[in-house]
Amino acid sequence: MSAAQLHAATAVAPQAGDVLSIENLRVSYGSRFNAVPAVRNATFSVARDEVFGLVGESGSGKSTLSMAILRLLPAQAHCEADRMRLGDTDLMAAGPAALRQLRWTRLSYIPQGSMGVLNPVMRVREQFLDTIADHTQGAQRREIEGRIETVLAGVNLRPAVLDQFPHELSGGMKQRVCIALAILLEPELIIADEPTSALDVVSQRQVLETLSSARRRIGASMIMIGHDMALQAQLADRIGIMFAGRFVEIGPTRAIFEAPRHPYTQRLIGAIPSIRRRQDIGELARRGLEHADGATASAHPDLPLREVSAGHFAAIEL
Amino acid sequence: MDLRYLLKRLVSFVVTILVSATLMFILTRLTPNDPIQALLGRMAATGSNIEGGAELVAMYRERFGLDQPILVQYLSYMSNLILRGDFGYSLAYFPAPVLPVIAGAIPWTLGLFLVSTIFAFVAGNLLGALATWPSTPRPLRYVIYALAPVSAIPYYILALLLLYLLAVIFPVFPIGGARTAGGDQSLGLANILDIVHHAVLPGLSIVLALLGFWVLSMRGAMALVKGESYLMYARARGLRDRRIFMRYAVRNASLPQVTALALDLGKVVSGQVLVEIIFSYPGVGYVLYNALRTADYFVIQGVVMFVIISVALATLILDLVYPLLDPRISYRDGQA
Incomplete structure (x- = not known):
């Protein structure tokens, strides 16, 4: 482990009682001789009942990171971590059987765009029932089966959707079915991968509201992935900014928005359009291109995360 | 199940069979072989003495309706086939009709x-x-x-x-x-x-x-x-x-x-x-083989018809079952 990595590990050291703690997670794709890194030394943790916003542009490694936590990376991906624990379970050491049982009972997932995630030839009810059947038995199974309609009502869906096939539901309804499935077994951690990116603005708002109230109800922690800074500002307790596979800044939402330290974060927040200072699209696009160049340049030296204020870390020269 | 979907599939089933029956009629008329000449040839080969061959041919032609205009032949062929399931007589096992010859082979x-x-x-x-x-x-x-x-x-x-x-x-x-x-x-x-x-x-x-x-x-x-x-x-x-x-x-x-x-x-x-x-x-394949060897045209027609009907029927059944397998395929017309 290099000095920089060591520093990063101690700087954002996990606390006891964290739901998820990750140290130096590295994921690369391709062969050993031609490996393309997708996640580089990611170190962060998620506390109990916390919403951790994971922000970054396309290709920055957000989805790879979430798949790595779920241990569902494709076969050609190579994943290593000094530490990756869900509660007191070592995710890196868990075998297939242990992982299967842990998925959904302790760790659930809301996919990015729910278009193709439900089995097209099975009614929604069957997909609820098989999820329950493979994780519970006896009285507990009956209890959760009896709760399906309540959980659906919690995400504003009528029980009638249970008897429908996925293609008969709208995108927003499917997304809410996925939210209902994600909270059904009351997991400790929910990973939501851009849960609203496929929806229109009105549905986005509704779905996010149902998601956050459902999450609060079961007291789960959540990693919310997305590149919409405005949405993150509303929901996240802390935000981690990823760029080119690395965290460039992690901190409380308020600190990130009020005092962003890394140039990439600064430009990300600067790119939020405001109704008060109206810039035309051309200006925003030009600044977007500039920020890409600038951020690439500034991100080039692999700087470790340093604490810039209480709980606020940034990969910058002090 | 939607009635219109069922009806559409049934209609296409019937049309398939009618068209193939017509094609079969045309094709057999196009072959240069004359079944009666073939029969006479076979009889001659087995040493049967044929007296007044020309009259015999004419008689057979009349008996099988081959002297009629082609349209009349077609209509009687189709009505026999469709309305009465009558494929005619086996030439090899004359006077046995074609249907029992094939029917015995179908279960196998x-x-x-x-x-x-x-x-x-x-x-x-x-x-x-x-x-x-x-x-x-x-x-x-x-x-x-x-x-x-x-x-x-x-x-x-x-x-x-x-x-x-x-x-x-x-x-x-x-x-x-x-x-x-x-x-x-x-x-x-x-x-x-x-x-x-x-x-x-x-x-x-x-x-x-x-x-x-x-x-x-x-x-x-x-x-x-x-x-x-x-x-x-x-x-x-x-x-x-x-x-x-x-x-x-x-x-x-x-x-x-x-x-x-x-x-x-x-x-x-x-x-x-x-x-x-x-x-x-x-089975039917064996019957077909024997019919080909003996130039038993009506039996050949019957076997080919059986193959066409069974393939069309199997396709019909699969068509009707498929929407049950894939709920995204609608029974309603326009999408089916």
Whole structure:
């Protein structure tokens, strides 16, 4: 482990009682001789009942990171971590059987765009029932089966959707079915991968509201992935900014928005359009291109995360 | 089920049969061979003395209606065929009508065809799916891929190979026929076992010839399904591997396979004709073979008609079943 990595590990050291703690997670794709890194030394943790916003542009490694936590990376991906624990379970050491049982009972997932995630030839009810059947038995199974309609009502869906096939539901309804499935077994951690990116603005708002109230109800922690800074500002307790596979800044939402330290974060927040200072699209696009160049340049030296204020870390020269 | 969907499928079924019956009528009229000349030739060859041959030909022509204008011939042909199921008389077994000659062979053909086609479909698809599934033991995968190239061997070669191997060198199974000659005709257990024993080799040659196709095409279908998000989502939900395999992967990958089955039925039927000839299995294929040897035109017509009707019927059934397999296919018109 290099000095920089060591520093990063101690700087954002996990606390006891964290739901998820990750140290130096590295994921690369391709062969050993031609490996393309997708996640580089990611170190962060998620506390109990916390919403951790994971922000970054396309290709920055957000989805790879979430798949790595779920241990569902494709076969050609190579994943290593000094530490990756869900509660007191070592995710890196868990075998297939242990992982299967842990998925959904302790760790659930809301996919990015729910278009193709439900089995097209099975009614929604069957997909609820098989999820329950493979994780519970006896009285507990009956209890959760009896709760399906309540959980659906919690995400504003009528029980009638249970008897429908996925293609008969709208995108927003499917997304809410996925939210209902994600909270059904009351997991400790929910990973939501851009849960609203496929929806229109009105549905986005509704779905996010149902998601956050459902999450609060079961007291789960959540990693919310997305590149919409405005949405993150509303929901996240802390935000981690990823760029080119690395965290460039992690901190409380308020600190990130009020005092962003890394140039990439600064430009990300600067790119939020405001109704008060109206810039035309051309200006925003030009600044977007500039920020890409600038951020690439500034991100080039692999700087470790340093604490810039209480709980606020940034990969910058002090 | 929507009535209009059913009606549309039924209409297309009937039209298929009418068009093919018409084509068959035209084709037989186009052949340069004259069935009556052929009959007379056969009689002459067996040493029968033909007196007044020309009158005889004229008489036969009149009797079979061949002196009528072509349109009248066509109309009476169609009305006989469709309204009365009358295919005419067998020339070889005259005066036996065609229908009983074929009807006696249908149960044998249908039994062999249904069992071997369904077995090959189910086994081939399951093996093909298992071959692509990560948790399948490696040796099993090798066995499956070793089976696949067998389908490149044509039916008749495969049948001859099996015949030579399992009936001649190791006489485990009978050389031919559908039952032991001279046995009783009752439906006792011993008799059924005897029938199954006779059906194994012809069945096996059909199954082996079809199996590889299903294995390889299922492998392709599974490769597509494995990239689908519902499979990843099923894994993320921590479902059991066996459930993901059967209910998520195989269930979805088998949809295009059912379509392929419908398209493949014709090939299966024509392949079976050869198998029946090799094993002298008393099915429709064997009847066809004998009819071809004796230039028994009406029987040939009857057999071809049987093949057309059975393929059209199987396609109709698959058409009606498919929406039950894939709920995205609507029964309502416009989408169906």
